[in-house]
Amino acid sequence: MHDLNFRPKAFLFDLNGTMINDMEYHTLAWYSIMTEDLGAKLDYQSVKKEMYGKNHEVLARVFGKDRFTTEEIERLSIDKEKRYQQGYMPHLALINGLDQFLKRAKNANIPMAIGSAAIPFNIDFVVDGLEIRHYLSAIVSADDVEMSKPDPETFLKAATALNIPPADCLVFEDAPKGVESALNAGMPCIVLTTTHTIEEFEGYPNILTYIEDYNDAKLNTLF
Template identity: 60%
Template sequence: MKAFLFDMNGTMIDDMHFHLDIWYDVLTNDLGAGLTRQEVRSHMYGKNDELLARVFGVGRFTPDEVAAISQRKEEKYQAVYKPHLTLLPGLHDFLESAYHANIPMAIASAAIPFNIDFVLDNLDIRKYFKAVVSAHDVLESKPHPEVFEKAASILGVEPLSCVVFEDSPKGVEAALRAGMKSVVLTTMHAPDEFTDYGNIITFAKDYKDQKVVRLVV
């Protein structure tokens, strides 16, 4: 059985530049981190609490403070991004085709449920996914393979049957460690940032790419 596992941010929607803008604002203006935009970009993977720990050190904020910072950041992101919220070109048709071909699909994302619900419900695409695995459902973040392994387990499919749609090197590494192939959407990272990974089927700017379209067949 074939199955499709989707990261969300930068993979289904082209929003990573919005996340970068908001994180840069929160880290530099609200929290005084003094980072460049490129430095902020380098920290943008994994869970929000992990990002804050990488920047400020473990224990700098209490769990309640981390939760409040994270919530404030995501509320700012949603307010700014909502007018632009749309699926990547070709993705709706791709989901429809896979759905009617009975290919099981799951969301496997480092995003919190607050942001996953924001996308699935505002775009009315929840019906396509038999499983949703978020940051709250795993102990280890990408590049650890837990999120993809858990999604495959819920779908009842073997890792070798899964194709992971990702946009980041850490995500592709997680797919590799899970024993899964990957399609890379080049919304945020260039192909030359993925030279260490041998599990990539193809690079694509969106889901109109014929190599991607043919995966449903």
């Protein structure tokens, strides 16, 4: 689409790979658990392909839905998030330019929300660690939805929380499943090329443009 004449009334952000560039650390944590702890015969790239949705969905895709008990899934999920946070903590930072972008949106009275498949434990780790909670009017986490992306529930709930029609919301995403979720919600999207190549987003008609970070001058047209 590459059309930046759109004037959004709200910004909806995915978190991982979109506000922070941390997907490598999620993948490393899962890779460690799956291959070292659970004995899966997977390479790094195979694990990376499964990095979407809730933790129990990731485990079900890789090992089958009946492999683990509810208690085992909870334990593995917590262990994974602790490994992720330990690995990423020294590198915790907003993607370049996002701090100024958030300030500009706040000054322009454009409401903002996070719509993420992350659990509150990880969202709080980022939002409070980077002191950005005051910019956000709503947060929709994995615990707030029945269906993960690419289902539109995450972004539709964020729009409802902001009291903004879905068509007036602009989504920032880094993953094809997230772009598909925005498409299913009837929302245009800007893609961060932190995690996937532009070629991996072929066929999504709701993409306005691609950016490497929030210093991109194309974003000036949104205000």
